[in-house]
Every structure is written in C-alpha cells, then in structure tokens.
Amino acid sequence: MKWEGRRKSTNVNDQRGQFSSGRRVALGGGGIGIVGIVIYLLVSMLGGGGGNLGDILSDAVINQPAQQQSQQQGTYTETAQEKELMAFLSVALADIEDTWGKILPASQYKTAYKEPQMTIYTGAINTACGAADSGVGPFYCPGDHTIYLDLSFYNTLTQKYGAKEGDFAMVYVVAHEAGHHVQTLLGVTQQLNALRQRVAQGTMSQTEFNRYSVAFELQADYLAGVVARYMQDRGYLERGDLSEAMSAAAVVGDDAIQKRYQGYVDPDTFNHGTSAQRQEWFKRGFEAGDLSQWDTFQGL
C-alpha cells in the first residue's frame, strides 16, 4: 500500500503502555476471536449470556471490568515495525473514512457517515463493551464506535496463523472492523442482536443464529473489499496487496481456525464463515465497490 506522505486519520488514539495495574483479564484460547469478536462483546453487553464463542472465550472477560489502569503514557517504546504499522494504519483509517464518507450518503440508505475511533493498545483495555485482553484479537465496540487493536496481532496473523506477510493483511483486518461500524450505522448490528435475544428467549436455535452471525461477518468482509476497491481506484494499492488481504481472510476462516485449535470442523458452530466464503465476499465487495451487492443475509 502506498501510504508515505498521505493523510493520516486524526481518530487514532494511542493507548499503548497503559498496562493494567492489577491482574490481567483472564481469557482462554489466546486469539480465537480473531476479527470480529464484536458479536460476543455485544451480546454479552446486552445481557445475552454466553454466546457461541463461550466455549472458547471465558465470560470473565465481560463480567470483570479491567482494573484501574495506571497512567504510564510515554513509557511505551515501540519497535521500528510497530512505528511503521502505526503510520500506515493511520493512513488506512483515513482511506476508510474517505470511502464511507463518499459511499454512504450516495447509497440507497442516504446515511451520513460518522467516523469511528481507533484505539491502539497493549495488553488489556476497558471499553464500552466491557474489558478486553488483546488475546481476543482486534474488535469493534458498537457502544463507543471504536475499533480496538493491539499491533502484536500482526505477528499473530502472519507468524502464528501463517498469513502472507505485508501491510495489507492488517488493512483488511481494520477495514473489516470498520465494516462493523458501517453495519452499526445502518442498523444491521441491532438486527443481529435482536436475533440473539431470540436465542436467549428460546425462540431461535443457536445453530440458526450462527448462520446469521456468519452472514453478518461476511458482510463486514464485503465492506472491507469495498474499501480496498476505493483505494485501488485512487492508485494506492501495490502489487501483492490484494493477495495479502485474501491470505489474511483465509487464515481467519472458521474452518481454518477450528482445524488449528480443535483438529476438526463443525459447520454448525461457524460464526465468521469459512476461508473460502471470507475470500469470496471480500472479492465481491471489491468488485462492486459500493453497497449494491452487500446483502449476505439473502436466503436465510
């Protein structure tokens, strides 16, 4: 991605180095909630109880607010890699703002775009959706319209999960989370939560809900594709960027994650979609370049 010398978003909040002074929020699984833990957090926030990730992520993350965070600003020393990640993700967020600032008002929904915030943290963080440990992976909190990201996720993605190295893997991740923001502005997030409430009330099965969850997540992948297209049209993409995004989408597919962590695949428990589906919807968003083909819920 060509980012040097370009506009950086002013909506990036650097909260690195503000370590939780008490015990860390306990989480099992270490990074299972990759890209889109939003549902889990949202459901828990609204009292939906244990969600479909409950067997992997401890409910404790929501029920125990993080300890008072000690203010140690300025003590964090970033690596050269983190410095570059910070710089180009700030430019990528600016591109995301430009994309949706242009597309949403012109879409069939004629909605003004309200820019999200992006908080970069290390370790643990308090959010309007509860306390989170960076082990949950990047996520978006609808309650405070903020994307939360620990930059170490880049190494998780590329080294632990084997995604192709390159800046655009992270652009895909941030654009996916920003997609959840678009879904919130357009009311899709609220509709999904209403369905989750039905599960709590016993009028919808968890398995059926999971299909809606997959559609919701694939829609965020589609929206990430729309952002990539916007950048392509302006000449910001470099050779290899799209394949980096596709590779990242593949390693966070439910089938890939389940094979990695439990050794077998159980489609009834999917909540983000398979590697192939995630790539496919990113591609569809890229090809459409707008909201015309974004209905991933069709046929459900």
Ligand SMILES: [Zn+2]
């Ligand atoms: Zn997501």
